[in-house]
Amino acid sequence: MRRQFFSLSHLSAGFVAVVVGFTSSVAIIFQAARAAGANEGQISSWILALGLGMALTSAGFSLRYKVPVLTAWSTPGAALLVTALSGHSLAEAYGAFVVSALLILASGLTGWFEKVMDRIPMPLANAMLAGILVQFGTGIFTELAASPWLVGGMLLVYLPAKRWLPRYAMLLVLLVGVGLALLLGLFHGPALSLTLATPQWVTPQFTLSGILGVALPLFLVTMASQNLPGVAVLRSHRFEVPISKVLTGTGLVNLLLAPFGGFAFNLAAITAAICMGEEAGQEPRQRYKAAVAAGVFYLLAGLFGASIVALFAAMPKALVMALAGLALLGTIAGSLKGALADSASTEPALITFLVTASGMSLWGIGSAFWGLVIGGLSLVFFSRR
Template identity: 60%
Template sequence: MSRSIFTDTSLSAVSAGFVAVLVGVASSIAIVFEAARAAGASEAMMVSWIGALGLGMGLTCILFSWYYRAPVITAWSTPGAALLATSLQGVSMSEAVGAFLFSAVLTLLLGLSGTFDKVTRKIPAPVASAMLAGILVQFGLSVFTSLQASPALVGAMLAAYLLGRRWLPRYAIILVLITGFVASWLLGLTHFEQIHWALSQPILVAPEFKLSTLFGVGLPLFIVTMTSQNIPGVATLRASGYERVPVSPVISGTGLASLLLTPFGGFAFNLAAITAVICTGPEAHPDPAKRYTAGIAAGIFYLLVGLGGVTVVSLFSAFPPALIASLAGLALIGTIGASLEGATRESDSREAALITFLVTASGASFLGIGSAFWGLVGGLASHWIFKRRD
């Protein structure tokens, strides 16, 4: 078995795993720190949070991807962290951990019930593809907004992408990555003096259960994670052709990981969407059956993030934001095109898919729930109305 993994692994798959982790951590690590600060976490506790989150994401990525032979990418709940950053004011760390455990138990029970899998399988493929395209389109646009702010850096990365796609399509993103690192160094945009060397040290916090915190923090955390993270995550797997991956065991696994690691700061794990796309597309490997190695590679890099803690975070912050934004956008261009094609291929579902895409891409948020969920709601409602019309 191990021999087949080594045989299936390619440089492009490892690169995809690295880019997924780089984008995932760099784009939202600040929100996690804000959530920890809101609960009164010390600097040592913040490092423990990163250690627990890296360990949880690393193990779940590796185990799920290996077992299902598919690039199953997990992540911490970014909208959940944003929710915590505003709702943990005045809440003790022990009470916060109690709320995290409550959310983890709800996730585990939902996964074991099989309800989530049954619901997501009723989502039409064009609507799922449209929601994915709506989520990703902002990342594609960020390449060109970053080009205006950092023309030399992003211009070099864009040129590397175009030339790579023309002559070395399998390694285009690797060329973009190397070009970005070299160009940022030559332009004096890197700040290696910000790097601090330190390993993560776990700190155990005993939970305290307070009814108002369970329903005021734990329940919203569960709802936001399910609607804003897991539903798009499932749509990503479906749209990428991995329908065979059973959702319920994966949801149960992320709930179990949260349950075990919450006392150390692993507040919520879920299926990834944006970073998952980097590992599920042809850029990771031309053979869909071998892209699971990108998921394993991402898991290994996540383990390094957890082990390195502050060191890894400071390393990411040493590079300019335009590099991270452009790298993500260029890595996702192919998937954006494939998602739009899947969304508009069937004429009888095209209007519903376009409504899904537009609502999701708008970024509109209602009741604290992100646009991906509302795009899905609007698309499903439109799909039902148009089918009734027929």
């Protein structure tokens, strides 16, 4: 009898990753699109392009390398666009997306980004990952205080399930969480109707102000705040992929979908970690199937555009935060262990963790980048001591 390709662990991890990814930042996508002057049909095209791009790259790379390679849209990039697109037409915005995609493509073809990543010590990479994810761990208990019945019920299911049914722990938590949210009347939103999204082409227009004010910042933020921690997640879980080839692929897909609203694609960090832990399957060599499953869910979300987004938007925040936090507990523990395992780099790793966890932003670049910079600088001084 032929074995099924997906297990319940793969499907539940992939679904949770997509739910967390969409609900945590889809509102920012809407704000960015409206800042560029997009109408409702064009906003739906953005979601279609983003869903299709993430589906192609996530499923494609994961199947190709048999490693859970999950991609995402650039959330810091979308936040940047909300303000940076003011005063630019939609055609200028799409022109900036094309230029940013070309820069990402060039970074993959030249291999310079992978060379930089190869020089980052693993304790610092683990510390950065722990700093990124720790807010989700603490978020469980912040939301427990706000929604005790919902989050408390999910936690009471997670603990015994993790002990006796680890393969199905997150699936059970998801089912119980949705059931409790419905029972408590926490879903809010209009009646859902499934409508297929339609791609809408806008011919890109290239201007100097668009390139300098939108394209370059979008490229820098995507590389420093998204791709950098995305590589750290892969390596902290001991998954090896040719980073330059992955960047080349995301840049190429970005280039093709930019005229439809696909503004930036990159390696995922937070949602990728969900597809790499034990909840995604006991056998590490099979966890790539969770990222493939996520690619399928990305495709469905993109095809049904605004309808699926409305469903995600109706989910209570406590449900999403608790799902993410519980799914990432194992990864947070492993990252902290890897960060503090070597006594020679304990303090630099701790500094990296604290800077990253602080959420600071300097010159538009997020805390993950500055955590590595300040941690690396402290490592130089401590090693000389």
